[in-house]
Amino acid sequence: MSLGFTLLAGDGEARRGRLATAHGSVETPAFMPVGTAATVKALTGEMVRATGAEMILGNTYHLMLRPGAERIGRLGGLHRFMRWEHPILTDSGGFQVMSLAARRTLDEEGVTFASHIDGSRHVLTPERSIEIQHMLDADVTMQLDECIRLPAPGEEARRAMELSLRWAERSKAAFVARESYGLFGIVQGGTDPALREQSARGLRGIGFDGYALGGLAVGEPQAVMFETIEATVPHLPTQRPRYLMGVGKPLDIVGAVLRGIDMFDCVLPTRSGRTGQAFTRRGPVNLKNARHADDPRPLDETSDCPAARDHSRAYLHHLVRSGEILGAMLLSWNNIWFYQTMMRDLREAIEEKRLAAFAENFAQDYLAGDLALLGTS
Numbered sequence: 001m002s003l004g005f006t007l008l009a010g011d012g013e014a015r016r017g018r019l020a021t022a023h024g025s026v027e028t029p030a031f032m033p034v035g036t037a038a039t040v041k042a043l044t045g046e047m048v049r050a051t052g053a054e055m056i057l058g059n060t061y062h063l064m065l066r067p068g069a070e071r072i073g074r075l076g077g078l079h080r081f082m083r084w085e086h087p088i089l090t091d092s093g094g095f096q097v098m099s100l101a102a103r104r105t106l107d108e109e110g111v112t113f114a115s116h117i118d119g120s121r122h123v124l125t126p127e128r129s130i131e132i133q134h135m136l137d138a139d140v141t142m143q144l145d146e147c148i149r150l151p152a153p154g155e156e157a158r159r160a161m162e163l164s165l166r167w168a169e170r171s172k173a174a175f176v177a178r179e180s181y182g183l184f185g186i187v188q189g190g191t192d193p194a195l196r197e198q199s200a201r202g203l204r205g206i207g208f209d210g211y212a213l214g215g216l217a218v219g220e221p222q223a224v225m226f227e228t229i230e231a232t233v234p235h236l237p238t239q240r241p242r243y244l245m246g247v248g249k250p251l252d253i254v255g256a257v258l259r260g261i262d263m264f265d266c267v268l269p270t271r272s273g274r275t276g277q278a279f280t281r282r283g284p285v286n287l288k289n290a291r292h293a294d295d296p297r298p299l300d301e302t303s304d305c306p307a308a309r310d311h312s313r314a315y316l317h318h319l320v321r322s323g324e325i326l327g328a329m330l331l332s333w334n335n336i337w338f339y340q341t342m343m344r345d346l347r348e349a350i351e352e353k354r355l356a357a358f359a360e361n362f363a364q365d366y367l368a369g370d371l372a373l374l375g376t377s
Contacts, residue, residue: 003140003182003209005241009351013233013260016350019055019241021087021139022180023079026054028241029257029346031339032089032265037062038072038082041270042325042332045084051305051333052340054086055139057265060132061093064122065115069132077137089140089265092129092171094186094214095246098147106146108163126170130183134176142212143171145186150220157190164188164214165202172206182209184243190215191224193231200235211236212243213261217252226255233260250279250342250366254359257346269339273332276320280308280338282370287331292317305337 004020019026033040033048036059040048048056058078063069072081079085097104097111104113110125129144145164148156168185175183185203189195203211213232216225229244236242243263244256253264269279276288280300285292295313303309307330319327342362349358 002177003180003241005210005239007239009353011350011353011355012258014257014346014350014355015260015262016347017241017262019087019263020180021055021182022178023085023087023139024054026087027347028262029253029343029350030055030263031253031343032057032263033336033339034059034265034267034270035082035084035088036267037066038078040332040336042274042328043270043336045082047329047333048084048336049086051337052344053336056084056086056088058088058090058136058138059093059096060090060129060136060142061096061124063090063136064093064124064132065117069135073135073137077135079137087139088136089184089263090133090136090138090142091245092133092142092144092186093124094129094142094145095147097124098149108166110144126167127174130171130174139181140210141175141181141183143168143183143185143208145188145214147188147215147218148190150190150215150218152190154190154192154195157188157192157195161188161190161195161199165199165206168203168206168208172208184208184210184212184241186212186214186245187232187236188215191220191228193228196228196232197235200232204235204237208240210241210243210263212245214245216244217246217248217266222252222255225252226259229256229259229261250339251363253339253342254346254362257350258355258359269335270332273330273335274328276327276331277335278308278316278331279335280370281365282368283366285370287313287316287320287327289317299334303334303337303341305334305341307331307334308337 006018009016017028035056126144133141146160148160185208187199189199241262244261278285292313299308349355
């Protein structure tokens with residue numbers, strides 16, 4: 001038996017569902033915090049779980065280099081290794097390999113690259129990527145694909161899409177089917193609707209447990225991303241989950257949910273937390289800003305996150321400006337909590353068929369800005 005996915009409600013194109021995996025269920029739409037190197041940066045597993053997160057993402061490229069997939073496998077798999085006994089999705093390493101343009105060569109067989117850690121040479125093929133993710137014991141495994149930068153010439157987008165389809169077939173053949181574990185295919189094709197349709201149809205023909213939209217959130221305008229989602233989703237199976245990789249900003253997520261996407265991941269919440277930025281219902285707040293130095297107010301008095309509710313802005317500002325580790329921890333916790341609250345609110349809005357109104361109100365509050373609370377512009 002592969003992954004279970006049940007659609008529970010809908011509102012327009014938006015879907016409310018439940019993904020059943022070997023390590024528990026995930027309510028969708030869902031946001032997966034990124035645990036690149038077997039850790040969601042600056043947070044313990046208990047802190048991540050307290051936000052309401054049910055599934056996290058691990059990174060094949062980073063884990064294969066350090067500490068090594070074989071070592072993690074000998075130690076009982078990624079869940080046991082990092083003490084996260086809940087669902088884990090692992091990406092295939094394709095995106096990270098793209099970023100190593102000066103350090104890698106690509107051909108039909110796979111990718112040969114030099115480690116960014118010590119310069120050692122490695123070969124990542126579809127079969128090896130699947131093998132690594134099996135050793136990690138990922139609940140959801142991703143096929144190896146070629147992700148290109150946008151904008152890209154049409155022929156380059158076609159070449160990478162067709163190669164990704166051939167790699168999808170090889171990934172599927174290498175995948176070891178187990179009960180409640182699954183394999184996702186990745187739709188490529190740049191921003192060309194015809195290429196996206198060809199990719200989606202090809203993946204459907206191979207047959208996967210879920211379908212991801214890759215190659216987006218790489219610098220293209222939001223409108224282009226939304227247009228690409230709208231052109232792709234009709235060609236994906238209704239009864240399987242849809243995952244928009246690497247997205248993203250809160251308004252990007254809300255817009256993608258409106259267009260039928262079920263799953264998301266992004267480094268933005270924790271990366272922002274480490275650089276002094278907090279996400280709130282009134283938009284992002286830069287705690288480095290001097291205006292917070294004497295502010296006794298909490299970050300957000302309406303939040304049930306201890307980081308947002310129990311600490312003054314003055315204290316958070318002090319931690320950030322002083323470079324204290326606790327500042328990164330508290331802001332990252334707030335940010336992941338904010339994202340999980342947003343996803344919970346989206347699920348409830350879909351169930352109650354008021355998603356359009358929720359999305360409009362959310363955007364108005366978010367774009368109003370934090371200064372609006374003070375009656376300033």
